[in-house]
Amino acid sequence: MNDVIASLGTRLGPDTLAAVRAFYDGEQASAFSAMPALATDCAYGPDPRHRLDxxxxxxxxxxxxxxxxxxxGGFLVGDKGGESGWGNAHVGRWAANNGMIGAVMNYRLAPDHVWPAGGEDVCAAVDWVCANVARYGGDPDRIALVGTSAGAVHVAAFLKLRADHASLVKAAALLSGLYGFTPLDERDSRYYGPQDHYAQRMPKEAITASQLPLLLACAQFDPPRFQAEWTGLLQARLNRHGELPRAHYASGHNHYSMAMHLGTADRRLSDEILGFFAAYL
Structure with a gap:
């Protein structure tokens, strides 16, 4: 187990995020500098945040x-990286290093943009990729999604908003997301609105019912709420489909290191996602 990550426990916040980023800086920054983006700030919609690399x-x-x-980014912050550093952009590089086209998107943020803005932006980005990625060497008939934390929520919302989602993408990996199996946190009300709107806006039912192949992951040092969401969705999928979805428990990792270590020497999650995608892409 990594002593640095373990010492941070289940805490969330900018100090923990900065500590995790600093831990991976050497390995990720040097690897990322060797691969510039193929295309930057591709506009998939009218808002300045509607950009992907x-x-x-x-x-x-x-x-x-x-x-x-x-x-x-907790619905409030976050960036696709690249010019601002390796964070998040490293997942695009990881995909590229494993024989795929990596796309890393921004989306509109709360409190200026509330539910369902993030899910709508994933819908628009998927539509853009379907229409345009062939020009960059990608296959529009073989698209998969990876979302972490709020990004996993927005991917799940894509399943709720688009009844045709299974015809657009082949699979999705959701890392430490919130789907509606636990009560609303006050912080999240800046995106979801009042408590009485929460249940109907969460993607719980859609993600439980979806026929799309899913990989669901959480971390050993995720806060208990995220772990409860993971186990709740696993149980709901088992009840609905008669079998568990593919799942990964990231021992030794926390909420931030889960996605941040993709592309490093720790290949456990990477190998799990790649093996999962290989069956559908």
Missing amino acids: LYRKGEAGEPRPVVLFVHG
């Missing part, structure tokens, strides 16, 4: 599967 390793060649990554 693309990553590809080498020449185009045969069309490649596409992974669209949706970052976290």
Whole structure:
């Protein structure tokens, strides 16, 4: 177990985030500097936050599967990275290094943009990728999604908002998300609105019912609420479909290191996601 991550416990907040980022800086920054983006700030909608970057390793060649990554940030903050640093952009590089096209998106943030803005933005970004990624060497018929924290929530909302989601993407990996199995946290009301709107706005029922192949992950040092969401969704999927979805418990990791370590020497989550995607892409 990593002593640095373990010492941070289950705490959330900018200090914990900064400590985790500092821990991975050396490995991630040096790897990222070796792969500039293929295309930056591709506009998938009218808002200034409607932008995504693309990553590809080498020449185009045969069309490649596409992974669209949706970052976290508690609905209030977050950025696709690249010019601002390796964070979040590293997932695009990780996808590219594993033979895919990596796409990393921004989305509108609360409190200026409330529910369902994030889910709507994932819908718009998926539509853009479907229409445009072939020009960059990607296969629009082989798209998968990865979301972490608030990004996982927005991917789940995509399943709720788009009845045709299974015809647009082939699979999704959701890391430490909130789906509606636990009560509303006051902080999240800045995105969801009042408590009486919470249940109907959460993607709980849609993500339980969806036929889309899912990989559901949480971390050993995720806050208990996130772990309860993970186990709640696992149980709901088992009850609905008669079998568990593919799942991963990231021992030795916390809420931030879960996605942040993709592309490092710790390949446990990476191998799990790649093996999962290989069955559908």
